[in-house]
Amino acid sequence: MILDAHTHLFPSAVLDRRAEFLAADPAFASLYATPRARLATAGDLIGSMDEAGIDVSVAMGFAWCDAGRCASGNDATLDAGARNGGRILPFATVWPLDPDAAYREAQRCAAAGARGLGELRPGVAGGPQYTLASPAGDALAAAARDFDLTLAFHVGEPVGHSYAGKEGFTPAEVLAFAERNRGLRLIAAHWGGGLPFYALMPEIHEALATTWFDTAATSLLYRDDIFALGTALTGVEHILFGSDYPLLSQRRQRRLVEGAPGLTPETRIALLGGNAARLFRLGE
Ligand SMILES: [Zn+2]
Numbered sequence: 001m002i003l004d005a006h007t008h009l010f011p012s013a014v015l016d017r018r019a020e021f022l023a024a025d026p027a028f029a030s031l032y033a034t035p036r037a038r039l040a041t042a043g044d045l046i047g048s049m050d051e052a053g054i055d056v057s058v059a060m061g062f063a064w065c066d067a068g069r070c071a072s073g074n075d076a077t078l079d080a081g082a083r084n085g086g087r088i089l090p091f092a093t094v095w096p097l098d099p100d101a102a103y104r105e106a107q108r109c110a111a112a113g114a115r116g117l118g119e120l121r122p123g124v125a126g127g128p129q130y131t132l133a134s135p136a137g138d139a140l141a142a143a144a145r146d147f148d149l150t151l152a153f154h155v156g157e158p159v160g161h162s163y164a165g166k167e168g169f170t171p172a173e174v175l176a177f178a179e180r181n182r183g184l185r186l187i188a189a190h191w192g193g194g195l196p197f198y199a200l201m202p203e204i205h206e207a208l209a210t211t212w213f214d215t216a217a218t219s220l221l222y223r224d225d226i227f228a229l230g231t232a233l234t235g236v237e238h239i240l241f242g243s244d245y246p247l248l249s250q251r252r253q254r255r256l257v258e259g260a261p262g263l264t265p266e267t268r269i270a271l272l273g274g275n276a277a278r279l280f281r282l283g284e
Pocket residue numbers: 119153154155189190216
């Protein structure tokens with residue numbers, strides 16, 4: 001099974017009225033003001049999966065600066081999950097600065113089939129109060145625990161070139177959250193901003209026992225040696241293939257894994273779907 005653990009889809013209203021959403025939502029504008037940042041609907045995603053030979057995709061929402069826009073986005077993602085015979089695993093987003101409402105929205109979405117919350121991002125979406133060590137972070141942890149959800153965090157590198165969206169949660173913040181919330185299933189996107197390196201420290205490896213790292217946007221960030229090096233750092237079972245579609249092509253990101261140096265066939269199979277199938281308990 002080939003499983004892409006990191007894609008995004010939007011309601012068709014956002015594609016149709018993009019300028020309106022850009023004007024209304026600073027988080028959306030910070031990433032999508034440039035017309036080069038592509039948007040996709042559920043239909044686009046399924047077409048891309050068919051072209052790339054991908055069986056299942058995790059479809060994440062966008063962390064809007066507004067509870068109503070989060071809920072509308074969640075409706076589109078949940079609908080895509082319900083309509084596509086298990087090929088789309090929906091993740092929902094919540095407005096974090098009203099923790100009680102965020103918890104209730106997570107409950108609503110879990111009851112409608114959401115498998116996780118994400119992609120959760122700090123900064124623009126929540127302002128400086130939105131850290132993981134806050135009532136917002138506690139509400140996410142409670143929702144994940146109570147409704148059996150995986151949390152997917154957008155994590156940025158503390159060093160390196162700048163780009164739109166580099167402002168993620170920091171590796172230290174995600175590690176501290178994992179330490180406070182042992183046993184919760186976490187996905188630290190974009191190779192966790194470099195956190196896998198520190199998994200060489202035994203106490204950190206232990207704290208990250210239920211944290212996975214996805215490979216979303218690898219080709220914009222790292223040399224392709226990262227696949228062999230990253231799996232060696234954390235153990236191959238902790239790495240999930242993710243494309244960041246529609247920012248990047250699923251077909252090309254899949255080929256990147258297939259052509260990456262230094263991976264055994266078994267490691268490639270685990271990366272491209274085996275690990276995610278276990279995380280999401282598919283085929284049980
Ligand atoms: Zn991201």
